[in-house]
Amino acid sequence: MLKPFLTAVAAAALFATPVAPALATTPSTHAPGQTSVTNLAHLDSLLDSVPLRAGVAGHTTYRLAAEPTAEAPWVYANHQADGSFQRVGGGAFDPETGYYGQGAFDADDIARAAVVYVRDWQQNHTASSRRHAYELLRELTYLQTSSGPNAGDVVLWQQSDGTLNPTPTPADSPNPSDAGESFWLARTLWALGEAAPAFGSADPSFARFLGQRYALALAALNRGSLTRYGQYDVANGARVPAWIVTQSTAATTEATLGLSAWLKANPRDAATRTALGKEAAGLAAMAVGSPGTWPFGGFLATTTSRSMWNGWGGEAPAALSAAAAVLGRPDYQAVAERAVRNFIPQVLTTGGPDNGWTPTPFDQSQIAYGADSLVESALTVASHSHDPSLRRLAGVAAAWFFGANRTNSPLYDPATGVCVDGVAGNGDVNRNCGAESTIHTELTMLSLDAHPDVRALATAGTSVVSRTGLAVVEAESGTLAGGATLASPASAWTGSANWSGSYVQAAAGASVTIPVSADRGDVVHPVVNLAAEPTGTTAWTATLAPGRVVPLGSTPNGGLGAQGIAATSSALLPLTLPPLPAGTVAVTARVTSGSLQLDALLVQPAVAHLTLPNLTLTAPASGGFTITR
Known part of the structure; x- marks a missing residue:
């Protein structure tokens, strides 16, 4: 589920009677040092304790009887005049029941927050991140339906008292939300695929449980879109893969990230290898165009449109590159690299991580989800191509957070972990800082801290000096x-x-x-x-x-x-x-x-360019890019 710029703006006006108190964001025990930019303090502040109700058919989790609560992040965080944030849920708030039309917490954010904490624990050995990851994963697997015909699928929404809301207002698709394949199933696969191997030696019992739930999620994927593997649909005359998850490149991307992480840790898992091969083939088919021909090797957003790219689907090259590495498919790596070399420079020189080119740059609002997707794609492809120029491209993309955006001001504060929910096309900034924005901001920061040379480029890119693109x-x-x-x-x-x-x-x-x-x-x-x-x-x-x-x-x-x-x-x-x-x-x-x-x-332009204080990116129409300092 995507919480775009306008949705978060509307949330500030809609929810006048929230359940949760306002919180001031203060530095956590993982406060940054002189150079580190990762700070999970604000994400920590969004977490709340969730009662897990026993006896709900099809819903249980690890050690439910002994540990009847877990953790989840509130969906939105509205910026207050005093600098604090008011945590709110999704949909209209009913003061009599304390319920939101959607809920206080959702599986999308729980899964992605778990990825953040697992990566921080693994990268920085942060004890609190291991604990938060454990609680979030227990919560995520409680939302996953564990038995019956929909086993493996996931209920999206939950109220603050632990009540599941499988049919929110407005209704999700599918409805009920665990009635079939979804973004939240794909993100559950992502979280479980990364987390289970991480807990393998640290907590073998929990890792086995996560492996069982991963298998349930994989089974749900196999009985969903993957039953159509090898079949093709037609969209305005183009032949498109019929087995893309919910017809969405972004959803397929996130499922592929999880499958790749699992297979890297479990290379003999034939079922995962088969599923990943199918998903990777579908992703590769979504990359179209070439240098000089729109969309310049980028990945279309959905099988139903030949005209649309969206920013939050921009991590498709990263997912395809990760799959190529574990599957031994250099042809897939070539597709991913072509998109990074030719498409991402056109995006950055045109205006940055726009939400949507449909097909012109129509939705010019920008959010952390889209910015992070470009960073992760450039870094992942770089790691498998061993090309330092792609690492520098990632630094240019990540500079968006530090001032290289249309406001020429920082959109993230490493001292507090506070980000923004988005920047409108006219430069207006949404100062709210909800779960999705915080999660994807911190995913970028973790990647930057893992690559200090890229971090140095990004943090020095504090403004846009000039830009000429499409x-x-x-x-x-x-x-x-x-x-x-x-x-x-x-x-x-x-x-x-x-x-x-x-x-x-x-x-x-x-x-x-x-x-x-x-x-x-x-x-x-x-x-x-x-x-x-x-x-x-x-x-x-x-x-x-x-x-x-x-x-x-x-x-x-x-x-x-x-x-x-x-x-x-x-x-x-x-x-x-x-x-x-x-x-x-x-x-x-x-x-x-x-x-x-x-x-x-x-x-x-024959040669597009983006100049920051510390470098210039040039992107010829004939393809490729150069970065000079």
Whole structure:
């Protein structure tokens, strides 16, 4: 479950009568030293004791009778005027029952918090982190259904008194939340896959229990999407894997992280090796494009859309690289490395870890989840390619937390462990600091502390000096001729993409001339609403400053193919024209046959750049990147 920027903002206004008291965040026993940036104090403050009710059918956990409570983090933490934080749950609060429409705690955050504490315990030998990991894992496995037809699936929400809420308001999908495959099942696999090996020698009895629950989760995955392994769906003419977890790259990524961690510790586990091979094959199929062709080798967000990348799915290269290492699949490593080398530099030079390119950078709000995903991908791929330049790229991505963002101010305080819930596209900062944001912030900090050279780059990147990346030039800014008209979509969201604004509708003989300011080698990607059936072609030309016109070739107006599982029969997709000549002042689209719906031009610089106080990242349109200091 994702708690995006606007959801957290709304939470501050909705929950006027919270259950939990306000907490001031103070440094923990794991306070940072002069160089360490990991500080779990704020995450510690979100944890609360949860009663675990005995006698609930299908729900039990390790040593329930002897230890009838566990721990879980509150979902949200609203920033107060005095600097403290008010812990709140999800959904509308009922003061009579003390319940939230969703709950106080959720399996998504419990699982990911457990990953944080396991990694801190393993990396820093922090005794308190071992204890928190133990309690969180007992809580997570209580939420996991242990018997019956849904064994292995997970109830998402729980109230502060321990009551499970499998059908919240609004309802989850699936509903009830343990009725099938889900993000929270994938994250449970992630937590158990990392935690069980960690406890192997420290607490063998608990490790065996976690292994049993891992097996339950794996069985649930096997009876879910993996029953469709080898089958393919069609989405707007593209062949897509039918076995992706909940049709989501992000969910598949997190399941893959857990499977890879388990298999690394248990290389003879044939069942995990088989499942991981299937998940990795699905992930690899979601990477599309190449240098100069959108999305430049990145991973699409979902099998239902050919137009969408999201920031929180940005850890797919990390997951595929981890799988490649344990499976012995250099071809998968190559896919992951291609995405990191070609796509992540385009993201960083354009504006940073945006929530969504759909297909233009439409959702420019940014959250720790997306930022952490870029850092983890660059570091993981670097660890398996042994390329130091990828480590430096991770440092550039991590600088977002320390000031290299659109606010030019820190979004994380290592002295307290406090982060922010997000930055809006206009630079407004959401000062709340809920569980998801804290978890992904600390995952980045743990990675930085494990790689001091990367940490040094990140912490020195305290502002953005300059940035030049992908630019959106709206089609409606052009001059219409020959009967071309402007149209406004009823909604920006089509079901699988976003119109960036109005669009130009043009029939045969009509044209639109759009002013651009371009250097030699800049690449224009017309964002066209391509129809399923062939609907003619459009010829493109570049107008140079002296008035000379240079042909740029032609593109189809349709011909995608069958709609399949996509939400609409047409799809907004960036096409690719040849590099522009020097002196281009306008680009003209002239419909030669059929009809055209043109949303915008996505202009990719010949060489994009991001300059921080300590370095410059350059990313040629032809692919790759360099970092100079």
